[in-house]
Amino acid sequence: xxxxxxTIGLTETQSQxxxxxxxxxxxxxxxxxxxxxxxxxxxxxxxxxEINNQPTVTRTNTLSGTEFQLDIGTSIVNFxxxxxxxxxxxNMLPSPTLIWREGDEVTLHVTNHLDEMTSIHWHGIIxxxxxxGVPGLTYDGIMPGETFTYKFKVQQHxxxxxxxxxxxxEQNGMYGSIxxxxxxxxxxxxxxxxxxxxxxxTDEDPADVVKNLKRMPDYYNYKQRTVGDFFSEIQEKGFTxxxxxxxxxxxxxxxxxxxSDVSGSTYTYLMNGANPATHWxxxxxxxxxxxxxxxxxxxxxxxxxxxxxxxxTVIASDGNLVQPVEIDQFRxxxxxxxxxxxxxxxAQAYAIFxxxxxxxxxxxGSLTTDAEVLAEIPEMxxxxxxxxxxxxxxxxxxxxxxxxxxxxxxxxxxxxxxxxVDxxxxxxxxxxxxxVDxxxxxxxxxxxxxVDxxxxxxxxxxxxxVDxxxxxxxxxxxxSMNxxxxxxxxxSMHNxxxxxxxxxxxxxxxxxAKIKWGPHTNMRAExxxxxxxxxxxxxxNNGRKVLTYADLRNLYPTRHDAKPDREIILNLTGNxxxxxxxxxxxxxxxxxxIHLKYGERVRITFINNTMMNHPMHLHGLWxxxxxxxxxxxxxxxTIVVQPxxxxxxxxxxxxKGVWAFHCHMLFxxxxxxxxxxxx
Amino acid sequence: MKVHTKTAQKLPGLxxxxxxISFFVFHQSAYAGMMDEPLVTKFTMDxxxxxxxxxxxxxxxxxxxxxxxxQRIVFKSEGETVDGETESENMLLYGHGIAPYxxxxxxxxxxxxEEESHNWGVIGLSGMAPYFFETDIHALxxxxxxxxxxxxxELELLITQxxxxxxxxxAEAYSANIPEMKLGSxxxxxxxxxxxxxxxxxxxxxYIGVAWHKKYGNTADFSTEDEEASLVAGVSxxx
Ligand SMILES: [Cu+2]
Numbered sequence: 001x002x003x004x005x006x007t008i009g010l011t012e013t014q015s016q017x018x019x020x021x022x023x024x025x026x027x028x029x030x031x032x033x034x035x036x037x038x039x040x041x042x043x044x045x046x047x048x049x050e051i052n053n054q055p056t057v058t059r060t061n062t063l064s065g066t067e068f069q070l071d072i073g074t075s076i077v078n079f080x081x082x083x084x085x086x087x088x089x090x091n092m093l094p095s096p097t098l099i100w101r102e103g104d105e106v107t108l109h110v111t112n113h114l115d116e117m118t119s120i121h122w123h124g125i126i127x128x129x130x131x132x133g134v135p136g137l138t139y140d141g142i143m144p145g146e147t148f149t150y151k152f153k154v155q156q157h158x159x160x161x162x163x164x165x166x167x168x169x170e171q172n173g174m175y176g177s178i179x180x181x182x183x184x185x186x187x188x189x190x191x192x193x194x195x196x197x198x199x200x201x202t203d204e205d206p207a208d209v210v211k212n213l214k215r216m217p218d219y220y221n222y223k224q225r226t227v228g229d230f231f232s233e234i235q236e237k238g239f240t241x242x243x244x245x246x247x248x249x250x251x252x253x254x255x256x257x258x259x260s261d262v263s264g265s266t267y268t269y270l271m272n273g274a275n276p277a278t279h280w281x282x283x284x285x286x287x288x289x290x291x292x293x294x295x296x297x298x299x300x301x302x303x304x305x306x307x308x309x310x311x312x313t314v315i316a317s318d319g320n321l322v323q324p325v326e327i328d329q330f331r332x333x334x335x336x337x338x339x340x341x342x343x344x345x346x347a348q349a350y351a352i353f354x355x356x357x358x359x360x361x362x363x364x365g366s367l368t369t370d371a372e373v374l375a376e377i378p379e380m381x382x383x384x385x386x387x388x389x390x391x392x393x394x395x396x397x398x399x400x401x402x403x404x405x406x407x408x409x410x411x412x413x414x415x416x417x418x419x420x421v422d423x424x425x426x427x428x429x430x431x432x433x434x435x436v437d438x439x440x441x442x443x444x445x446x447x448x449x450x451v452d453x454x455x456x457x458x459x460x461x462x463x464x465x466v467d468x469x470x471x472x473x474x475x476x477x478x479x480s481m482n483x484x485x486x487x488x489x490x491x492s493m494h495n496x497x498x499x500x501x502x503x504x505x506x507x508x509x510x511x512x513a514k515i516k517w518g519p520h521t522n523m524r525a526e527x528x529x530x531x532x533x534x535x536x537x538x539x540x541n542n543g544r545k546v547l548t549y550a551d552l553r554n555l556y557p558t559r560h561d562a563k564p565d566r567e568i569i570l571n572l573t574g575n576x577x578x579x580x581x582x583x584x585x586x587x588x589x590x591x592x593x594i595h596l597k598y599g600e601r602v603r604i605t606f607i608n609n610t611m612m613n614h615p616m617h618l619h620g621l622w623x624x625x626x627x628x629x630x631x632x633x634x635x636x637x638t639i640v641v642q643p644x645x646x647x648x649x650x651x652x653x654x655x656k657g658v659w660a661f662h663c664h665m666l667f668x669x670x671x672x673x674x675x676x677x678x679x
Numbered sequence: 680m681k682v683h684t685k686t687a688q689k690l691p692g693l694x695x696x697x698x699x700i701s702f703f704v705f706h707q708s709a710y711a712g713m714m715d716e717p718l719v720t721k722f723t724m725d726x727x728x729x730x731x732x733x734x735x736x737x738x739x740x741x742x743x744x745x746x747x748x749x750q751r752i753v754f755k756s757e758g759e760t761v762d763g764e765t766e767s768e769n770m771l772l773y774g775h776g777i778a779p780y781x782x783x784x785x786x787x788x789x790x791x792x793e794e795e796s797h798n799w800g801v802i803g804l805s806g807m808a809p810y811f812f813e814t815d816i817h818a819l820x821x822x823x824x825x826x827x828x829x830x831x832x833e834l835e836l837l838i839t840q841x842x843x844x845x846x847x848x849x850a851e852a853y854s855a856n857i858p859e860m861k862l863g864s865x866x867x868x869x870x871x872x873x874x875x876x877x878x879x880x881x882x883x884x885x886y887i888g889v890a891w892h893k894k895y896g897n898t899a900d901f902s903t904e905d906e907e908a909s910l911v912a913g914v915s916x917x918x
Pocket of ligand 1: 612663672
C-alpha cells in the first residue's frame with residue numbers, strides 16, 4: 001500500500017489515511033474548510049413560522065465505507081439573506097460526499113422523510129438497472145416514510161455524483177459527490193485532493209421558475225440586445241451591414257443572447273455549497289500538486305472555469321482517465337465532471353473562477369495557503385453572443401455571394417463570432433485557388449472551425465497542397481467519418497501506426513426518424529456539423545487554451561472495440577418561445593422507447609436543432625465519444641451537444657434493462673427524454 | 680360616476696364564464712413536478728391607463744389565458760370609460776398552436792357601446808411575426824353576416840434591460856354600418872401608441888406615452904370627435 005494517499009476535500013491538518021483500517025462502515029469524516037453559505041446566528045431573527053421547526057443545514061460530511069444510511073429531508077439554508085427550505089440528504093447541502101472503493105459492494109439505505117416521493121440516481125455509475133433510481137422507469141420511487149436499499153458492486157473509479165431524480169428536488173439542493181478510489185493507484189501523484197461541486201440555487205420554488213419561463217421565455221434574461229447595441233453596430237459597420245447581420249435572427253424571431261434559460265437574476269451560484277460571499281477555500285502548500293474534482297450539479301447552468309495564474313492539466317472526464325491535456329479554461333456542462341491537476345507555485349490565493357455561461361454570475365472559491373487569505377475576484381469575461389455557426393444555418397448560399405465579393409461587409413459581420421479560423425482560411429485559400437476553395441468550404445469550413453484553426457496553424461502554411469488534398473480525400477471518400485479523420489489527423493499525425501481504426505468504413509445501417517415539425521419546434525439545423533474542436537460560444541479565440549472535446553483521448557486504447565452495428569440519429573428539438581423541448585419533435589410523453597439489442601454496439605448521433613447546449617445523459621451504459629481518434633475514445637456519461645451542432649458516440653450495449661436517456665437541463669428534461677429498453 | 684348597468688352585468692358574467700370553462704377544460708391534469716405539459720395560467724393587464732384627453736378617459740386592455748402544451752383558452756378584454764360611458768371589446772377564444780410562433784384562435788366576441796351590445800363569431804391568428812412583432816388579427820362575423828377585421832401589432836424596443844419603448848398599431852374595418860355600435864363600413868379606425876415603460880419587476884411596469892387615434896369614413900360620421908391625440912400614463916402588470 002502506498003504511504004500517503006491524499007484525502008478527499010480535507011486540509012492537510014485534518015487529513016487521514018484512507019486505509020483499510022480506517023475504512024469502516026459509514027465513518028463520517030469532518031468536511032473541508034467549506035462554508036455552507038450562511039451563518040446560523042443570522043437565522044435566529046424573523047424566520048417564517050413554517051421554517052422554524054426545520055433543522056439548519058450542516059456542513060457536508062464525507063462518508064466512506066460499504067454501508068450507508070442516507071436520510072432525505074428538509075433543512076434551512078440561507079444563500080441570499082432570506083432563509084429557505086432546501087431538500088437535503090443527512091441535512092447537508094451538498095449532500096454527503098460518498099467515498100467508495102472500486103470492487104466493493106456498497107449498500108445504501110435511503111429513507112424518505114419528505115411528504116412527497118423521492119429517489120436517488122447514481123449519476124454515471126454502472127449498475128443493475130433496478131438500482132439506477134429513476135421513478136417510473138426503474139422502480140416506483142421512494143414513498144414518504146419508506147426506506148429503499150440500493151445494493152450494487154462498484155465496477156469503476158473516479159469522480160461521480162448523485163442526485164434526486166424526482167420533481168425538482170435536485171434544483172432544491174439534493175445532490176452530492178461520489179469519489180471512487182481505484183483498485184490500482186492512479187498514474188498521478190498529488191498531495192491535495194479537493195472536490196469542487198458547482199451548483200445553482202434559487203430562492204424561488206423551481207416549479208415557479210418553469211411557470212415563469214412558460215409565461216415569458218426571456219423572464220430571466222437581463223442581457224438582451226438593446227436599441228443602443230444596434231446603433232453602435234450601425235456606427236461601426238454602417239446601416240446595411242448592421243441590418244443584414246440582424247436579419248436572419250429577426251426573421252426567425254430568435255435572439256443571439258439567449259444563452260441560459262435561467263440566469264443569475266434568480267440564481268446564486270455555489271461552489272461546494274458556498275455562495276460567492278462565503279467563498280469556499282481549499283488548502284495547498286506551494287509546490288504541491290493538487291487534484292481538483294469538478295462536478296457540475298447545477299440544474300440549468302453551464303460554467304466556464306479557469307484559475308487565473310494556473311495551468312490545469314485535465315486527467316479525467318466523467319470519471320474516466322484521459323490523456324493529460326494542459327489547458328487554461330474549460331466549459332463544464334450540467335452533470336459533467338472533470339478532474340484536473342494544478343501545481344500552484346506561490347504562497348498566495350488562487351481564484352477558482354466558474355462563470356455562468358451567460359455571465360450573469362459566478363461561483364468562486366480560493367486555493368489558498370491561508371484560509372484567511374482569499375483570492376481577488378477576477379473580472380468576468382464579455383457576454384458570449386451566439387453566431388450563425390451556433391444556429392447551423394445553411395451558409396452555402398451566403399458563401400456564394402461572399403465569394404463574389406459582393407457582401408464583404410456581411411461576411412465580416414457574420415464571421416464576427418465565428419472562430420477566426422474561417423476568416424484566415426478565407427484569406428489564405430481564397431486568393432490562391434478560388435476554384436477549389438468552394439468545395440473546401442462546404443467540406444470543412446463549416447465542419448469544424450477550430451480544427452481548421454489548428455490545421456491552419458500547423459499545416460496550412462507549410463503545405464497547403466497536402467492539406468487540401470487530404471481534406472478533399474476525406475470529405476468525398478468517407479463523409480460520415482469526416483470528423484474523426486479530421487481529428488485524428490489534427491491531433492496525432494504521429495499516430496500513423498494505429499490509423500487503421502480511423503479508416504473504418506461507414507457501412508452500418510442508419511436509422512433516423514423524420515422530425516415532427518410544428519409548434520414544438522422553432523429551429524432546424526440546416527447544416528449541423530461536427531464541432532468537436534470548437535470550445536463553444538464565448539470561448540472562441542479568447543486568448544486562453546480552452547479544453548474542447550477534441551482534446552479528450554482515453555488514457556487506455558479502445559481500438560479493439562467493435563465497429564458499430566448500426567447508427568441511430570436523434571434530433572434535439574424545441575421551441576424556446578413556448579418553452580417546450582423534445583427529441584425528433586416529439587416530447588417524451590408521446591414518444592416510443594428506443595430499443596437496443598443486448599450485446600450490440602450502436603453509434604448514436606445527435607443533431608441539435610436548438611440554440612441551447614444540451615447535456616445528454618445516457619444511464620447505465622457508457623457513451624464512447626468520438627472525439628477524433630477511434631483508438632482512444634473517451635468514455636463519458638454526459639455529452640454536451642452544442643447549439644446547431646452534430647456529435648456522435650458509440651455504446652456497448654452491455655447492460656439489460658430499462659434506462660433513462662435525457663437532457664440533463666432539469667427544465668428540458670420532461671420533454672427531451674427517451675426510455676431506452678435493452679433486451 | 681354612473682356605471683352602466685347593462686355592461687356591468689354582462690361583463691363580469693362573461694369573465695366568470697371564461698374562467699369556469701378554462702378550468703373545466705384543463706383541470707384534469709394539474710401541474711405536478713416533472714410534468715411534460717404543465718398547466719400554466721397568466722393574467723396580463725397590458726394597459727391600465729388614464730389619458731389627458733377631454734374628460735380623462737380611462738382605458739384597459741387585459742387578457743387571461745390558461746395554457747397547456749399548445750392549447751390555450753384566452754379571454755381578452757379592452758375598452759374605455761369616459762364620464763361613466765363604457766365601450767369595450769371582449770373575446771373568449773380557444774387557441775391552438777399551428778406554427779412555432781402562431782396560434783389559430785376561434786371563439787366569440789362581445790362588444791359593448793353605452794347601452795348597446797353586439798355579438799360576433801371570431802376566427803383569428805395570434806403570435807409573433809418576424810422581427811418580434813407581437814401580432815393579433817381577428818376576423819369577425821355577426822348573425823347578420825356582417826364582417827369585421829381587427830388587427831393589432833406591437834414591438835418591444837429595449838432601451839435598457841428595464842426601460843422599454845413599445846410602439847403599437849391598431850386598425851379596424853367593417854363590411855357594413857352598425858349604427859348602434861357607432862361602427863361604419865369600410866376602414867374605420869387607426870390607433871397608434873408609443874409607450875415607455877419601466878419594468879421594476881418583469882411582472883410590474885408603470886409607463887407613460889402618447890396615443891393617437893383617428894376614425895375614418897362612416898365611422899367618423901358617427902362620432903363627434905374623429906381624431907384625438909393625448910398623453911397617457913398607466914401601469915401594466917401580470918401574474
Ligand atoms: Cu436540454
